[in-house]
Amino acid sequence: MSILELRNVQYSYDQKKNVLKNINAQMERGKFYAILGPSGCGKTTLLSLLGGLDSPSQGTILFDGQDIEKLGLAKHRKNNIAFIFQSYNLIDYLTPKENVALTSKLPPLPILQLVGLTTEEIKRNVLKLSGGQQQRVAIARALASDAKVILADEPTGNLDEKTAAEITSILKECAHQMQKCVIVVTHSSDLAKQADVVLQLKKGLLQEA
Amino acid sequence: MNCIKRAFLHDVRKAGKTLLLFSILLVIGILLLTCFSIRRGTQIAALNIRQSLKGSFSIDAKASDGQLTNEVLQNIRQMPGIKNYNGRSSSYAEYVSEDGAPLEVMTEGSFDVADGFEHAGKVVADSFSQQDELFTQFGFQLTEGRPIVDGNEHTAVIHQWLAARNNLNIGDTIQLRLNEQMLSEETTASGDVKNTVSVKIIGIFDSTRPQPETILLSHAFYQNTIFIDPKSFSELFPKNGSLYYETADFQVDDPETLDALIEQIQHTEDVAWENCAFTKHAADYEHAKGSLQTLEQLVTFLLFIILAVSAALLILILALWIRSRVHETGVYAAMGIGKGNILLQHLTEVCLIAICAFTLAAACSSGIAKFVGEHLLKQSAVPEFEVSHFTDAKQQNQAEEIVELTQMQIHVSAQDIVLVYSAGMLLILLSVSIAAIPVLRLKPKEILTKTN
Structure with a gap:
């Protein structure tokens, strides 16, 4: 059964040109999705709609069969969705442990260790961590929220090849071992190769590649 | 978190x-x-x-025909912001000893002794004699006994000279009497005037400052002044059968409230206030x-x-x-x-x-x-x-x-x-x-x- 479903979703910025056109798709738990597409095609917008950061111009998005608008977008973001951003978006005055504890429903320490951070790194100021380490904290924060869906926007965009591979591997594990629905917007073909389902967004339409 | x-x-x-x-x-x-x-x-x-x-105001009710009664005074006294008060009336009377002999008064230095005033002097009635202007401003000082306070009846405070001259002491009784000349001048007096009132001496005062030289008539001399209680005064000069005052002074807590208090009083219906004159004393303020x-x-x-x-x-x-x-x-x-x-x-x-x-x-x-x-x-x-x-x-x-x-x-x-x-x-x-x-x-x- 799908955890997320898009029904006839359309989106336009100025009511004139539709960035997203009549999108229908279903996403399931335990799968790792990659959404590919050229810059400006609406990938991040689609991710925002799925995460309840914005509302579609037309159509509905269902989470576990329920319209997220009716659920309440803030509630949807809080209970069902976890975001991972390209620029990590960690709170700079909190330690990794405190960042994870922000919305944590699970103990933060084991999760931070699970994503590969050492005890010393866990106590350090987040700004003193490397990009890869910061992204691991962001992933740990997403996992700690116990959300069923993880939405990642270019999670490896700022990372070197080796670290990007490690992060991709962690995300894949999140989907397969933790039964999360992981949806990643990316330009990286390497990351896309790791995905269970690759979706192509082109001219406002979403198609399976 | x-x-x-x-x-x-x-x-x-x-x-x-x-x-x-x-x-x-x-x-x-x-x-x-x-x-x-x-x-x-x-x-x-x-x-x-x-x-x-010390802001204060006075009510001159001489033209009100006895409307400024003790009850009115007490009602004003109860108003918030009024600190204390003194009701005052004054006139002249002949002084007589308990056994009916006229008392000797000071005449020395007077320009004239008016007919019928050979044994007379100024009678001042006060709710509180110590608050009378003669005590507060003109140097009168109580030397013996106690002052008149609100509620006293048939009491008097007399000058030290008058007491000595007539061999009077605290506890003695004297009479205040209106003779024929005084009654004829007392235009407001009604037919049933009780023209004699007995008062008991409760205090003796002295005047520490000389009297202004403009005083020419003997009955206005300080030495011939007697303070009595308002009850005795109202009996000697009755109006409407109740205890009344000719003037009243009210000291207020805060001079800033003077106007409001006067306005509040004028809105009460106890007295025909148009016959009374209000005067504020707040020059300092x-x-x-x-x-x-x-x-x-x-x-x-x-x-x-x-x-x-x-x-x-x-x-x-x-x-x-x-x-x-x-x-x-x-x-x-x-x-x-x-x-x-x-x-x-x-x-x-x-x-x-x-x-x-x-x-x-x-x-x-x-x-x-x-x-x-x-x-x-x-x-x-x-x-x-x-x-x-x-x-x-x-x-x-x-x-x-x-x-x-x-x-x-x-x-x-x-x-x-x-x-x-x-x-x-x-x-x-x-x-x-x-x-x-x-x-x-x-x-x-x-x-x-x-x-x-």
């Missing part, structure tokens, strides 16, 4: 910002506390001065009023300036800071943390700093407030006031004392601290809300788009 913990961690980790905001709030706290305590100090000082200036108001206005003006500048400064700084934290707001919003919760965090951050700043301000404001208060006092140039007692300022020979507003009791009280906390928190609530509006109005996606 709740917003209080997030706020606490923010304040601790962002030490530079916290220290800056702490300094600003400390200065605001000290300024507010200083102003509040000086304002209260000036209000208390002004009230003390006003009370020292009128003289001082301007200076007192200047000082109060100066402090109030300062208070508003400080509040306005503080609000503007806080709004500006917090707006800049909150705008610089738009990224953080977006991240919280993406995590499903509500806008109210984010606003509450900002508020808590500032409030935590404010609590520390205001506490320190409370500890060090007392000395500053005192210093500024003294400086303001000098600036306002409140002069010394000559204060006359409970009477017409036009009178000569009046007793005077000097009241100076050279010191104010300025200290930071618990009330001031509570006021500063309340005003400060309101200021913070207002500033944070205004500063946060532009950011919180954005959708989470817009916030994240701005930062990514």
Whole structure:
């Protein structure tokens, strides 16, 4: 059964040109999705709609069969969705442990260790961590929220090849071992190769590649 | 993690910002506390001065035909703001001993002794003889016995000379009588005039100052003056069968309330007030009023300036800071943390700093407030006031004392601290809300788009 479903979703910025056109798709738990597409095609917008950061111009998005608008977008973001951003978006005055504890429903320490951070790194100021380490904290924060869906926007965009591979591997594990629905917007073909389902967004339409 | 913990961690980790905001709030706290305590100090000082200036008013009811009764007087006395009173009437009567022999009065030095006034003198009835102007302004002093007080009946206080001349002592009884000449002059007297009243001597007074030389008739001499109670006077000169007064003086707590009190009295229906004349005695207060108001206005003006500048400064700084934290707001919003919760965090951050700043301000404001208060006092140039007692300022020979507003009791009280906390928190609530509006109005996606 799908955890997320898009029904006839359309989106336009100025009511004139539709960035997203009549999108229908279903996403399931335990799968790792990659959404590919050229810059400006609406990938991040689609991710925002799925995460309840914005509302579609037309159509509905269902989470576990329920319209997220009716659920309440803030509630949807809080209970069902976890975001991972390209620029990590960690709170700079909190330690990794405190960042994870922000919305944590699970103990933060084991999760931070699970994503590969050492005890010393866990106590350090987040700004003193490397990009890869910061992204691991962001992933740990997403996992700690116990959300069923993880939405990642270019999670490896700022990372070197080796670290990007490690992060991709962690995300894949999140989907397969933790039964999360992981949806990643990316330009990286390497990351896309790791995905269970690759979706192509082109001219406002979403198609399976 | 709740917003209080997030706020606490923010304040601790962002030490530079916290220290800056702490300094600003400390200065605001000290300024507010200083102003509040000086304002209260000036209000208390002004009230003390006003009370020292002894404002009063008189009601002249001679034309009211006995309408200013004891009941009316008591009703006025009960009004809030009336400090004390004295009802007064005066006339002339012949003095006779208990066994009917006329008393000898002072005639030496008089231009003339009027017919029928060979044994007569001025009879003054007072609710409280000590408050009579002759005692308060003209140097009369009780030398023996006690004064007349409200409720006394058939009592008298006589001059030391009269007592000695007629061999009278405290406890003796004398009679006051209206003879034929007096009755013919007593136009208001009705047919059933009781023209003799017996009074018991309860006190003896002396006049310590010489009588003005304009007094020519013997019956007006100080030595021939007898103070009696209003009951005896009303029996000797009856009107409408009740205890009445010709005039009444009321001393008020605060001269500022004089007009309001007079207006309030004139709205009562006990007396046909159009037949009565009201006179205010507040020349000292009128003289001082301007200076007192200047000082109060100066402090109030300062208070508003400080509040306005503080609000503007806080709004500006917090707006800049909150705008610089738009990224953080977006991240919280993406995590499903509500806008109210984010606003509450900002508020808590500032409030935590404010609590520390205001506490320190409370500890060090007392000395500053005192210093500024003294400086303001000098600036306002409140002069010394000559204060006359409970009477017409036009009178000569009046007793005077000097009241100076050279010191104010300025200290930071618990009330001031509570006021500063309340005003400060309101200021913070207002500033944070205004500063946060532009950011919180954005959708989470817009916030994240701005930062990514």
